[in-house]
Amino acid sequence: MKEFEVKFNLADSEYMTALRLVAGAVCNAHGLDVDTLEDFKVCVTESAIILKNCGFESARVVFYGKDSAECTVTGIGGAPCGGDNELSLALISALVGECEIKRRGEIIEEVILKV
Numbered sequence: 001m002k003e004f005e006v007k008f009n010l011a012d013s014e015y016m017t018a019l020r021l022v023a024g025a026v027c028n029a030h031g032l033d034v035d036t037l038e039d040f041k042v043c044v045t046e047s048a049i050i051l052k053n054c055g056f057e058s059a060r061v062v063f064y065g066k067d068s069a070e071c072t073v074t075g076i077g078g079a080p081c082g083g084d085n086e087l088s089l090a091l092i093s094a095l096v097g098e099c100e101i102k103r104r105g106e107i108i109e110e111v112i113l114k115v
Helices: 013-029 034-053 086-095
Strands: 002-009 058-065 070-075 099-103 107-114
Touching: 002 013, 002 086, 013 034, 013 058, 013 070, 034 070, 034 086, 034 107, 086 099
Parallel strands: none
Antiparallel strands: 002 058, 058 070, 070 107, 099 107
């Protein structure tokens, strides 16, 4: 299984664009169709936004691949707190094949995506 890791500051929106590019490249490397690729990019970005809304200062994003594309987005540092993430969670659940949300109380700490 191939693995690719990215760490970045959630306050810098320029890194969100780079994150989308990496997500697209991972999907492309696994031969996923364009619609799935676009959906996965949205879900990865929304996962980072969720962590930002929950007060994390940075994120660790690990992409995996073998037969499909998978991604784990984990919050790091900051002052974690609960946040309003209903729209992001609705988008993710509608677009990705499988999603797991890891919480500590009301705080979302990690999002795992699989297509």
